[in-house]
Amino acid sequence: MAVKLYSSYAVGGGHPVMSGQAGALIGVLDACLLNGYGLKTVDSIVVGGGVATLTINSGHSFEVGSTALIAGATPSGLNGDKKVLTATTTAVTFDATGISNQTATGSITAKVSPLGWSKAFSGTNLAAYASTDPGAYGMYLRVDDADPQNARVVGYEAMIDINTGSGAFPTGAQLSGGQYAGKSFQSNSTARNWILVGDERLFYLWVEANAAFAGLMWGFGDLLAYNSADLWCATLSAQNSSQVAYAGQYSAECLSYSNATAQPYMPRASYGQPGSVKTSRIGGMSWAAAGASGSTGYTTSSLKFPNNADNALLLTPVYMVSSAQQGMRGRYPGYYHCPQDLTQSGINHRDRHPSLVDLPGRTGMVLRHGGPAFGPGAYSVIDITGPWR
DSSP: OOOEEEETTOTTOOSOOBOSSTTHHHHHHIIIIIIOEEEEEOSEEEEETTEEEEEOTTOOSOOTTOEEEEESOBSGGGOEEEEOOEEOSSEEEEEOTTOOSEEOBSOOEEEEOOOOOEEEEEETTEEEEEOOOTTSOOOEEEEEOOSSSEEEEEEESEEEETTEEESOBSOTTTSTTOEEEEOOSSSSOOOBOEEEEEOSSEEEEEEOSSGGGOOEEEEEEEOEESSTTOTTOEEEEOBSSOOTTOOSSOOTTSTTEEESSOOOEEEEOTTOOEEEEEEEEEESSSOOSEEETTSTTSSTTOBOSSOTTTOOOOOEEEEEEETTOOOEEEEEEEEEEOOBOOTTSOOOTTOEEEEETTEEEEEEEEEEOSOSTTSOOOEEEEESSOOOO
């Protein structure tokens, strides 16, 4: 399964805009999950030494690690999804192993490749998304994007229209209106930075709803289950209250936070008893009651950075457990917490780290979730190479 990266940081623009307006989140999700974005006519593709250089003189929406969907080129091996290796304002490169040195012909186009999900139902500022992968657990994400600052999100086991579903997680009794997906701390058209990373069965969305404290992050989709018979090992892991005006060091409702207090939701218990289950997430190494990844608050005694033995940046998987901590259901694919104190490390938001000790052969992207205006920050790492499964 391909892992794909999308963000508002690409130098050429052309990405959908996240803002404090109704419908902004659906615009971003439609572009990333369904349609792709930034469609351009390609000026040239030149292959040399197994590497293709794609040039778009008017600029493009790609960045290193994103995926270009190319069409109309001859030879045909240049078409399809291509992971971007390098990027300038007008050109990108990608692997072209097996294709001889040449200049491509044809009416060639390129855009940021969509993740390949479906939009099952829609309405005014409403949308329901689902994975199209045959192995997926079949859950739906309903998004109510009418509020300018916070969308409301609910998972369903089944839906028959945009307003009718069964097996809600959370239920109305657990959290009326669903969880919150923060967009902006102001109700206006100011663009907010965002990053989405996902595969065919789960995505994570980081949003800089308030620049004073970096970004909130939430996710929806299928976890990596510890029991192959657990057909409900999916999660909606968003916020349980509005966080868009948060002005502290980090948010305890962000995915970067390990918390023994129940926050994420799953559609059922592992044995299949119907009914939404409140759960918890924990980081596996140096776990304490609660804390933010990469912060002095992650544990009562955070490890130091770099690690004394090997000068490494250390990572730990993030696990889903029952609210009573009776056992682990699974873990979040491709997403990692850091048990070290990174607040004075020199590590920055969106730094790329290839071949980390705990991610051999993969590139991890650092995401910032707290500070800098209000003190030490919090950082997590996401695998942007994949596959996650």
